[in-house]
Amino acid sequence: MTELFANLGLGFAVALTPENLVYCLFGVLLGTLVGVLPGIGPVATIAMLLPITFNLAPIGALIMLAGIYYGAQYGGSTTAILVNLPGESSSVVTCIDGYQMARQGRAGAALAVAALGSFFAGCVATVIVALFSPPLIVLAQRFGAAEYFALMTFGLVAAVVLAHGSLIKAVAMVFLGLFLGLVGTDVNSGAQRFTLGIPELTDGIGFVPLAMGLFGIAEIVANLAHPERRELLAERVGHLMPSRADFRASWPASLRGTALGSFLGILPGGGALLSSFAAYTLEKKIAQDPSRFGKGAIEGVAGPESANNAGAQTSFIPMLTLGIPPNPVMALMIGAMTIQGIQPGPQVMSQRPELFWGMIASMWVGNLLLVIINLPLIGIWVRLLRVPYRLLYLAILMFCCIGVYSLNNSTFEVGLTALFGLVGYVFIRLGCEPAPLLLGFILGPLMEEYLRRALLLSRGDPTVFVTRPISLALLLAAVALLVIVILPAVRRTRDSAFQD
Template sequence: MAFLDVLMLGFSEAFTPTNLLFCFIGALLGTLIGVLPGIGPTATVAILLPVTFFLPPLGALIMLAGIFYGAQYGGSTTAILVNLPGEASAVVTAIDGYQMARKGRAGAALAIAALGSFFAGTVATIGLAVAGPTLSSFALSFGPAEYVALCIFGLLAATILAHGSVVKAIGMVCLGLVLGMVGIDVNSGATRLTFGSTELYDGIDFVVIAVGLFGVAEIASNLEFKEARGVLQSTIGRLWPTRQEFKESWAAVLRGTAVGTILGVLPGGGATLSAFSAYSVEKKISKTPEKFGHGAIAGVAGPEAANNAGAQSSFIPLLTLGIPSNSIMAMMLGAMTIHGITPGPSVIQNQPELFWGLVASMWLGNAMLLVINLPLIGIWVRLLKVPYRLLYPAILLFCCIGVYSVNNRGFDVALVILFGILGYVLRKAKCEAGPLLLGFVLGPLLETNLRRALLLSQGDPLVFVERPISAVLLLITAGMLLTLILPAIRKGRKEAFEASED
């Protein structure tokens, strides 16, 4: 009953007119910046931070949090409509979502994405309220060895991500790993693959690669055809998902929510990892895996639920331990400290109205997002009717502004062009960018943690099997590899032959 009491306290705080207004402003702003490719929530929160000094603490936090999860809703919109993931977690949404849009099911994909996100947000909020403190101590036991096991699991899953040749998928993962190595080596401080350029010291930004490989390459390959083909040609069709589509999605949403809530708690890479994992899970257990990559609705529902659940549950380590799991959480931490709030176990005890008010506002914010987004679907989809000659320059312009604003430098925009060309060449070679991005994200994580784990164990590799969590993860990976290896190679070869024939 104590749980209900505090939740009541939270809602009574969140339901005041001012806080409702802040919640709405945050959610709306988040949706807008999410829709504009490249303009990320981190930059928005940074710009608004000084403004929040003059707001009441709870209102400020409610608004900033709203921007973050609002962007998760908005981000999937461009991924589905124009194949342009604005952030890491929307990459997998683009794979099947964009194919749905091409088949005239953009409305259904957007609706499922919004409904799935809402459901996941609700569950993750309840998770935060009920199990927050317990989950965060689980997250703390995740050391370097556990991360190594998780990354190996993730990289194996990358081969499932592709729907073409397994060999090409492995090649793409390796290319991603190499790209992920660019920059200053965390352990030795030596520079790698920077070719003497200071701009590359911190590696290549994820947004640069995603916008180049997906956005620019998509536009380039569409330019090959007259205006008759591509998105434009697709009829918009029914906006609401069909009964069959609902049937195919609800279980995927449930699984995505579970994956996202658990992985989102982990410090570092939570939301992205959850979206990728959810996609792999869906494809693995699907009765019709061949549909994936060609517009399978479960491939939109699962990852969308997962990334929103992950975004929400990444508040758990922040609010219960004071550990920010990504740069936005770091901004939130900054905002809290400026208001004299020290995130950590003491907040729940000393300022329960603040903690529970924020939790309750997240649920309200998710409900508002649903209300904002569902009617907007019709408008977004109509964007597809804009002729290419207007739509493409506009998308490219927003991409450039967005990429520039990440680090405020023109160098990144030049890199986007390079990656655009690479992406176009890869498409021609029938290589997919999804596995490349997963390699790019997981590679550095795997490398630094592998080296950390071995440094800590003083070179003893047994550390990976001695620690229970990592041993279990490695066991699952080994099992997956065994069940996968024979059929996957057979299937992969078959598909590779098919690909070389056409």
């Protein structure tokens, strides 16, 4: 316990330096901004900022990027409540009751409950990250190639199962990601695969062009394809503070949401999105009068808003301890760490304690900053919605191009980004989510590497995956998850949960 305090002390010493405070503030401000603006999400924003972070100190860069992620969870609720537009996919459920509250003139209460619930969840999640990361790291250090392979198999299965929308499409996208991940030089033999004789492809398809194209550029194209539709209730924000009754109804929901979100965030495939959906379903299930939901029930705002923030933060645990991204944002964070020359994994905590604990401490600092920013600035955020998209997107596109080019000084990668932007738009039209593709792309090459290494180390004996207990347990869990989702009864529940 004293060690925990010493570690957190080190973390706060790092996070509270003026420089890192500024990065944190900038990150959460930007996160809130992209959260407020529908169409631009944290994945696209972080993807666009990746090249810039290169010139920052590693800790400052990571603090800023992390701030964008959980900051977006705060901002996303603002537009969801005020204009019934989810600023973030994770605030989709907040629209349901939040917007109804706003129409009843209780927008202030809804916004305040969302912000305070998020703050509470953020504080709890920070402690959870600090408490659970070290034991998980100890576990991770016993992981060999076989265990990593099993873990990634589990992660990929979970990513498919937990993705919303069509299951077949999710599977297809994972496989497409795996195939794209094959491009490049084979790590064992040094042979080139699917490089088409293009020298720029010998190290594989770049992660930044892929992510920026699929998420950033494709979203811009999709947004331009839809006419702007904005219905503002800015003049009806009303009084800000929730009533005593609101508080009584919302704090247990916040508590439940925090617990659920913290747990789901750790799972591969989890994170903010899944947490908020699950929390809303839970609140509706245990409510005495479920019919109030959809008509402005404050629990329907407090629960999911707490859950998505808790989930956003605990999803850092697998990334920081195992080097495995549980969701696309964490995949981008791994990209950012790699650009900084830090190999994510269990060794980060022992080799770079200031980075590890500084980032954890910055989460609490960031949450505090977010409450301070969000409560008074709601009026300004609403006004930002009036910036015409036709002006905004030009600036975004230009920064994307500069960003990609500056990464490797390669015009080829700018072209690649444009190509993936086009592909991403096709995916949006087809209703295919790019997130499973990204996870397949990240995990695929790693899985292959670990599979082959496990077999090399066992001298070709494939039973190594089932004779090692951790590996066996993980593979069984993956099979169980697959069976569950194939069972029709469970599938119906899953579908209805996502339709709510």
